[in-house]
Amino acid sequence: MKKIIIAIFVVIFLPIKSYSLIEVDITRxxxxxxxxxxxxxxxxxNSRESFEKILKKKNIGSEISSVVENNLKTSxxxxxxxxxxxxxxxxxANVKPRFEDWNLIKAQALITGKVSFADDKLRVEFRxxxxxxxxxxxxxxxxxxxxxxRRVGHIISDKVYERLTGEKGYFDTRIIYVAEDGPKTKRxxxxxxxxxxxxxNKFLTLGNELVLTPRFNPTNQMVTYLxxxxxxxxxxxxxxxxxxxEVVGDFPGMTFAPRFSPNGKKIIMSFAKDGRSDIYTMDLExxxxxxxxxxxxxxxxxxxxxxxxxxxxxSDRSGYQQIYTMxxxxxxxxxxxxxxxxxxxxxxxxxxxxxxxxxxxxxKFYIGVMRTDGSGERLLTENFYQEAPSWSPNGRVLIFYRxxxxxxxxxxxxxxxxxxDLTGYNERxxxxxxxxxxxxxxxxxxx
Amino acid sequence: xxRSIITSSVLHIFIIIITAMSLPFLSKxxxxxxxxxxxxxxxxxxxxxIPFAPKAKKTIEKIKExxxxxxxxxxxxxxxxxxxxxxxxxxxxxxxxxxxxKEDKQNPEKIDNEVKQVSEFEKKELFDPxxxxxxxxxxxxxxxxxxKKNDSLTQDQVKNxxxxxxxxxxxxxxxxxxxGCWSIPLGLPYNENLLVxxxxxxxxxxxxxxxxILDHARMxxxxxxxxxxxxxxxxRAVKLCQPLRVPSTGxxxxxxxxxxxxxxxxxxx
Numbered sequence: 040m041k042k043i044i045i046a047i048f049v050v051i052f053l054p055i056k057s058y059s060l061i062e063v064d065i066t067r068x069x070x071x072x073x074x075x076x077x078x079x080x081x082x083x084x085n086s087r088e089s090f091e092k093i094l095k096k097k098n099i100g101s102e103i104s105s106v107v108e109n110n111l112k113t114s115x116x117x118x119x120x121x122x123x124x125x126x127x128x129x130x131x132a133n134v135k136p137r138f139e140d141w142n143l144i145k146a147q148a149l150i151t152g153k154v155s156f157a158d159d160k161l162r163v164e165f166r167x168x169x170x171x172x173x174x175x176x177x178x179x180x181x182x183x184x185x186x187x188x189r190r191v192g193h194i195i196s197d198k199v200y201e202r203l204t205g206e207k208g209y210f211d212t213r214i215i216y217v218a219e220d221g222p223k224t225k226r227x228x229x230x231x232x233x234x235x236x237x238x239x240n241k242f243l244t245l246g247n248e249l250v251l252t253p254r255f256n257p258t259n260q261m262v263t264y265l266x267x268x269x270x271x272x273x274x275x276x277x278x279x280x281x282x283x284x285e286v287v288g289d290f291p292g293m294t295f296a297p298r299f300s301p302n303g304k305k306i307i308m309s310f311a312k313d314g315r316s317d318i319y320t321m322d323l324e325x326x327x328x329x330x331x332x333x334x335x336x337x338x339x340x341x342x343x344x345x346x347x348x349x350x351x352x353x354s355d356r357s358g359y360q361q362i363y364t365m366x367x368x369x370x371x372x373x374x375x376x377x378x379x380x381x382x383x384x385x386x387x388x389x390x391x392x393x394x395x396x397x398x399x400x401x402x403k404f405y406i407g408v409m410r411t412d413g414s415g416e417r418l419l420t421e422n423f424y425q426e427a428p429s430w431s432p433n434g435r436v437l438i439f440y441r442x443x444x445x446x447x448x449x450x451x452x453x454x455x456x457x458x459x460d461l462t463g464y465n466e467r468x469x470x471x472x473x474x475x476x477x478x479x480x481x482x483x484x485x486x
Numbered sequence: 487x488x489r490s491i492i493t494s495s496v497l498h499i500f501i502i503i504i505t506a507m508s509l510p511f512l513s514k515x516x517x518x519x520x521x522x523x524x525x526x527x528x529x530x531x532x533x534x535x536i537p538f539a540p541k542a543k544k545t546i547e548k549i550k551e552x553x554x555x556x557x558x559x560x561x562x563x564x565x566x567x568x569x570x571x572x573x574x575x576x577x578x579x580x581x582x583x584x585x586x587x588k589e590d591k592q593n594p595e596k597i598d599n600e601v602k603q604v605s606e607f608e609k610k611e612l613f614d615p616x617x618x619x620x621x622x623x624x625x626x627x628x629x630x631x632x633x634k635k636n637d638s639l640t641q642d643q644v645k646n647x648x649x650x651x652x653x654x655x656x657x658x659x660x661x662x663x664x665x666g667c668w669s670i671p672l673g674l675p676y677n678e679n680l681l682v683x684x685x686x687x688x689x690x691x692x693x694x695x696x697x698x699i700l701d702h703a704r705m706x707x708x709x710x711x712x713x714x715x716x717x718x719x720x721x722r723a724v725k726l727c728q729p730l731r732v733p734s735t736g737x738x739x740x741x742x743x744x745x746x747x748x749x750x751x752x753x754x755x
Contacts, residue, residue, distance in 0.1 A: 060743070063661060070752075204674075205673040
């Protein structure tokens with residue numbers, strides 16, 4: 040007992056020199072693109088020859104890594120390093136990278152992989168490495184038909200993007216748009232679909248009728264759009280897989296600006312009659328039509344919030360075209376845009392936090408974003424004519440179209456698709472075979 | 487007997503009450519103490535070089551001008567001696583006297599070999615581009631003096647220094663270094679708690695022996711996938727930055743360091 044008491048006293052009164060831990064708060068960092076090395080996918084000789092016969096591509100491993108590299112670069116968040124500086128061969132790097140070598144060229148992350156041909160299928164293994172920590176961050180393998188090789192590249196890009204940024208990617212997606220051709224007064228407009236990077240472009244209509252505002256269903260198989268069939272503007276539904284088309288509802292007037300509800304079960308659109316335009320929804324299962332707004336003004340461009348509880352739209356009920364929000368049943372209408380100019384084409388972000396819009400002020404068009412209560416308006420880009428923003432599925436990038444001014448003779452007109460991220464710095468033209476307008480971004484093809 | 491005890495005790499109680507009520511300290515009001523103002527003592531090192539605020543600079547200049555004015559006002563008017571015509575000195579003496587007067591007065595023509603620095607603000611005026619080498623030499627001497635001064639800290643002073651945190655300039659140097667190395671993942675949800683605490687064990691040269699994420703368990707919690715991304719980015723920043731810009735002295739003080747990475751401020755914009 041005595042010993043225990045002595046021991047306690049010794050412990051209590053033992054002069055221990057203690058230091059309190061120094062804390063340093065780091066509240067700032069840089070937003071520079073992350074330096075990443077995308078090593079070419081290694082491929083054995085037999086597989087290379089097999090793929091060359093099937094896909095007419097010399098080295099499918101390099102092609103896939105190029106897709107990944109291009110995706111990461113266009114995101115603006117990554118800086119893929121020049122392959123000429125790589126010190127390690129792809130086949131060895133995939134097994135065990137020498138991190139010192141990759142560190143030397145200032146790479147913070149490394150992507151390696153291996154492509155093989157097995158049972159007439161393409162098998163791709165890829166690994167993501169943390170160069171500074173010297174450890175593997177992710178390893179996945181995909182098997183698919185050889186023709187799907189570009190999609191494998193997009194899926195790898197999405198996985199890498201998600202692992203390094205913390206949010207889902209947007210590379211394995213498609214864009215539907217209106218492909219345009221011919222002089223400005225006699226444009227031929229066709230519905231077209233392509234991968235988000237501009238590859239695999241396909242036309243969905245022949246161009247006999249004028250088509251406008253195509254919008255993807257969140258399930259990706261259906262598209263709704265406006266078509267002037269026999270000079271009567273109507274909202275149509277198109278099944279991309281089967282090519283089947285149908286008119287949405289039997290309205291006695293003009294229907295336009297269609298968009299799907301987040302669950303894909305309803306279509307919300309404008310219906311114009313007698314000089315006024317109201318917002319309607321139609322249930323695709325039972326075809327029941329519901330009137331949402333009832334005002335003598337022009338209410339149009341409706342867009343659902345991702346939870347389906349709210350709708351944003353534009354209306355000229357205050358005298359000028361402004362953005363409003365309301366509950367999905369049409370109650371609680373609130374004006375949210377109060378800046379100078381005219382606001383239009385509001386689109387609710389898939390993240391739910393922002394609304395993108397087009398603004399016309401002093402003869403210039405702007406693409407901007409604001410919070411859902413109208414605060415924090417930010418104009419991302421300014422041009423002679425641009426409109427119709429559409430969100431990437433992760434809510435980080437907007438795609439829209441921009442038209443150029445014609446000269447005195449009426450020549451020089453063009454319409455191109457452009458993308459811009461939320462920072463406003465990463466603005467890029469999206470490659471299309473011909474002119475394009477009214478783009479709509481699909482959700483991710485693989486979840 | 488009983489009656490007398492009761493009478494006595496009643497009288498005693500009465501006296502006690504009277505005494506208590508008339509005691510001076512009871513009637514005193516409590517002292518109205520001013521609120522406590524906390525003052526943070528900052529360790530100033532040679533790295534700290536905070537320039538005067540423009541307002542303060544102006545105020546100092548104003549005070550200086552006032553002082554100058556006061557001097558000129560109080561100074562008695564100079565008496566000029568009338569030279570009597572009958573006391574005309576010889577030509578040699580006259581020259582000498584004139585020279586003497588010139589020496590007493592401020593003479594713009596006179597070149598002073600010694601550069602005298604009156605105040606910090608006059609530095610620019612006194613800067614001589616032809617004499618840069620001399621300035622460099624001087625700065626060397628000054629830094630040497632400062633180093634000597636640091637060496638001559640008493641044991642007690644060293645003890646106090648060891649137990650405090652990093653000085654403002656030391657902390658700023660470390661922060662600035664890590665700011666440059668930390669690539670913030672842009673996809674983080676900014677309405678979540680985005681604080682990552684990393685404990686570091688450092689070598690005297692600032693290189694990292696061990697780094698440990700303090701809320702490691704949070705990484706594997708459902709719905710906290712973003713935290714893993716954030717924590718990894720913070721670890722990458724530490725590794726990229728090492729050796730860290732730590733003070734050259736007081737290793738015991740900072741051999742263990744906690745860095746709190748908070749991305750919310752940046753992401754909220």
